[in-house]
Amino acid sequence: MRAMPQPSAPRRTTGRPPRISREQVLDTARRIVDEDGVDRLTMRRLATEIGSTPMALYHHVSNKEELLVLLLDDYAARTLRRPRMPDRPRERVVLAAATIHEVLAACPWIVPVLTADDLMAASALWFVEQIVDGLVECGLTPERAVHGYRAIWYYTAGEIVVRTTAARRRADDDRPTYRERVFADLDPSETPRLAQVADHWAPLTAEDTYMEGLRALVDGLLATR
Amino acid sequence: MRAMPQPSAPRRTTGRPPRISREQVLDTARRIVDEDGVDRLTMRRLATEIGSTPMALYHHVSNKEELLVLLLDDYAARTLRRPRMPDRPRERVVLAAATIHEVLAACPWIVPVLTADDLMAASALWFVEQIVDGLVECGLTPERAVHGYRAIWYYTAGEIVVRTTAARRRADDDRPTYRERVFADLDPSETPRLAQVADHWAPLTAEDTYMEGLRALVDGLLATR
DNA sequence: GCTACTTTTCTTACATGTACAAAAACGCTC
DNA sequence: GAGCGTTTTTGTACATGTAAGAAAAGTAGC
Known part of the structure; x- marks a missing residue:
């Protein structure tokens, strides 16, 4: 059973005194990400820059994924x-x-975190509150408002994840993907609409249409069918 | 420059004859995933079961991610x-x-693939066509219809990714996440609505509300504002 | 048969996250 | 100070994806 001390737990008096702190880990991790990107953030490098060993980090964060979650929360608290x-x-x-979307979309390294968890950063709760409250004030029951928030979150997270990953893909590898080849030689008799827009597909899907989709979704959620 | 032969490319006459084929790789990979789950699918095991070596696989699929994409397409073609x-x-x-959502949600191992790429499986194109065509017939321009399809895809992929990963998280680790702890002690004066529904939050977010959100989104996309 | 070329396979090696256990460094009790 | 319990650190080891290059196994031209 791993310890995982609370961020501001009262100082223990027993046991070997820690040489590094969770804050120090987070600070260094944030600096590495800022300077060199999330891909360069490895547990070994983090340990080296702190002046410790990789496994020592695991007494301050339970694993790399939690480290990223903490980094995101930290980022959100500073930026939102x-x-x-x-x-x-x-x-x-x-x-x-x-607002949430704007902040999250600006830091593409959060993708694994977004998929890993709901948006429960302390600093984002106020925004969740605004969404749920707004939906309730528009006439939804609290239950439906929560469902509405979930729908908005699915849409928002999906947009960021799909778009960011596709962009990284293109940057990493300029060969056309298997999927692009499939789309390139589609059959106009089977899929006439797609054939019709095939030429504009790439620019069309490159456009940022988050706001339009968001407004449509909110409109639909609030429409009394 | 890696070769990456087309699935049905004409047999080359020159060079060392292949001992394994892409089909064989895919078949074995599919069997492993079916039997033991996607976590047990490693390049080494795949190679061993085929009777080859890990690096030989890389002449038939460019990397593991593409292997998963191909598996997903294969699955979609069989199931859709x-x-x-x-x-x-x-x-x-x-x-x-x-329909797309139902099929994808049934196989949780596709999550990394979903984030990695758009839904461009050959067998899914017909469904994309139906969506775009339906939106056009409802009065949208082809451009707005494509944007509408994208919004639907963001929502659908986001729902699957967020939900599946959250479920896996709970299965892997029964300790409450950091995020859950944040939500547990929220401040009723700051976020009254959330405090109001806090008790029902878990069951509410566990409900499957994909269809409701989808209908709302489609309604909103088609509403002439 | 011999050489050149091409394609596929195999060997070796590395970077990464992290499990496991031993060691180290403290306070406490006697 | 010796022994003990607790907490943190460290060293070692493993599984994984895959890069790099050598080796193998075929064809084509001579």
């Missing part, structure tokens, strides 16, 4: 600024989601 | 059945997306 909220609740929902 | 399409175009959009 609460905007002035509009009066109309529907616009509050849109603005809260858009 | 085209349902009878409703007359109303809006319902066609919903049914096409729901």
Whole structure:
């Protein structure tokens, strides 16, 4: 059973005194990511730069994934600024989601974290509150409002994950993917619409249409069918 | 420059004759995944079961990720059945997306593939066509229809990725995550709505609300604002 | 048969996350 | 100070994906 001390747990008096702290680990990790990107963040390098050994880190974070979660929370806490909220609740929902999206989309290294967990960073809770509250004020029951928030989160996380990974793919490897080849020689008699837009497909899918989709989703959630 | 022969390329007459084929690799990989799950699929084991060496595989698939993409396409081709399409175009959009979602959600091992690429499996193109065509028939321009399809795909992929990974997380590790702890002690004065639903949060987010969100999104995409 | 070339396979090696156990460094009790 | 329990650190080891290059096994031209 691993210890995993709380960030501000009272100092233990017993046992070997720690030479490194979780804060130190996070600070160094953040610097490495800032300077060289998340790909260069390895447990060995992190340990070396701290002046310790890889396995020592595991007494301060339970594994690399949790380290990334903590980094994201830290990033969100530093970057997320609460905007002035509009009066109309529907616009509050849109603005809260858009703000979260804007901040997350700006740091592509969060992708594994996004897939790993819900957005429960302490600093993001206020935005979740705004979304749920806005939906309730528009007439949804609290239950449906939570479901609505989930839908917004799925859409937001999916947009970031799919888009960022596709972009990284193109950057890593300029050969056309298998999927691109499939799309290139599609059969116009089977899929006439796709054949029709095939030439514009790449630029069309490269456009940033997050806001349009978000507004559509919120509209649909609030429409009384 | 790696060769990467087309699946049905004409047999080369020169060079050392291959002892294994891409088909054989895929068949064995599929069997391993079926029997023991995707976690047990390693390049070494795959090579051993084929009776070859790990690096020999790399002449038939460019890397493990592409292997998974091919597995997914193969799975989709075997599993996806085209349902009878409703007359109303809006319902066609919903049914096409729901069918794709149903098939993908049933095999959780596709998550890394979903994040890695767009849904361009040859067998799925017909469904993409149905979505784009349905949106066009409802009055969207082809460009907006493609954007609409993208939004639906973001939502669908996000739902599967977030939900599957969260489920796996809970299965792997029964300790509460850092995020859960954050949510557990939230401040009712800061986030009253969340505090209000905090008790029901877990069951609420465990519910499968994909269809509701999908309908809302489609409604919103088709609403003329 | 011999050489050149091509394609596939095999061998070796490395970077990475992390499991496991031993060792080290402290306070406590006697 | 000796022994003990606790906590942190360290050293070793393993599984994994895959890069790099050598080796093998064929064909084509002579």
